[in-house]
Amino acid sequence: MRPDIGLFPAVLRHWRVRRGWSQLDLALHANVSARHVSFLETGRAQPSRDMVLRLGETFDLSLRDRNAMLRAAGFEHAFAEPAFDGGLPPPLAQAIERMSAQQEPYPLMVLNRQYDVLRVNESAGRLFGLFLAHTAPVSPGGLNLVKLMFEPYIAQHVLVDWERTAREAISRIHRELLARPNDAGLAALLQSLLAHPHVPKEWRQPDLSTPSEPIVVFRLRHGDTELAFLTTITVFQAPQNVLLDEIVIESYFPFDDRTAAFCTDLARA
Known part of the structure; x- marks a missing residue:
């Protein structure tokens, strides 16, 4: 069972509004239905991990912000966050x-x-x-x-x-x-x-x-x-x-x- 994802709808709406997009705009950019976007923003639907990553890519978010969006949806981060000293491959x-x-x-x-x-x-x-x-x-x-x-x-x-x-x-x-x-x-x-x-x-x-x-x-x-x-x-x-x-x-x-x-x-x- 994933943790409560009550924060994810607010994060999703934040980035959509920040981009100046309507829900239909986001749906077209992400190649999903406007109905699904609406359900995600209202919390009526829970996103999959792949959907969160798709939305992060659609918004062209930094990797740090994509990790934050994943955590808001109750998932582990997808991208490592190492320190500079000793963290570079x-x-x-x-x-x-x-x-x-x-x-x-x-x-x-x-x-x-x-x-x-x-x-x-x-x-x-x-x-x-x-x-x-x-x-x-x-x-x-x-x-x-x-x-x-x-x-x-x-x-x-x-x-x-x-x-x-x-x-x-x-x-x-x-x-x-x-x-x-x-x-x-x-x-x-x-x-x-x-x-x-x-x-x-x-x-x-x-x-x-x-x-x-x-x-x-x-x-x-x-x-x-x-x-x-x-x-x-x-x-x-x-x-x-x-x-x-x-x-x-x-x-x-x-x-x-x-x-x-x-x-x-x-x-x-």
Whole structure:
């Protein structure tokens, strides 16, 4: 006997309304009858495990949210939720290690979807040490990359064109939160950024009229030297556990010869 599934109808309706669909819309997308959708939402019918997974796929939910929907229906989770340390399958852990090594002498960081830094390569560690020298001591593993942009010393002395960079970061999080409205960690991150004293009130509302830039160039200042990095993002295709679904690998490539030479010289120091 499965546990009480009284929560499932509310979860189902939440995601349907969040998508802006009627019950008929959901039925058409999921290839089930509108009558069955109605019965599931009212609790008159109990979903099978396969039906819950089908609905989660139809809503294009994250694997974490699909697990939550399964639990709401009284089933065990379908996707493992391992921790980052020791939780990666060995071949993928080795792949990340190789990517980190091959990226040298340029930075690479592994982040979660809330921009917490999980791992850095040696180049990123050197840059953190260089630019965080005048801030409170903190290890790369205790950093949040976006929050770091709003740290007073970084904002005033390290980031070139802080307002543009900060606004792009907030706009990016607004868009991600629209796609993942139940991500409490991402919502809390956004609220903490919007509470920053230098954030204008108009940034509080998402501005979707401006398209995302096809490339992101990150500019830093070290003394009289300006560094520019082109950022690329890698995610795992068709992940089968929550950890792989949520981690992001950010690689930073020199945007000009001066930046390339600076990173090479820093590695040799």
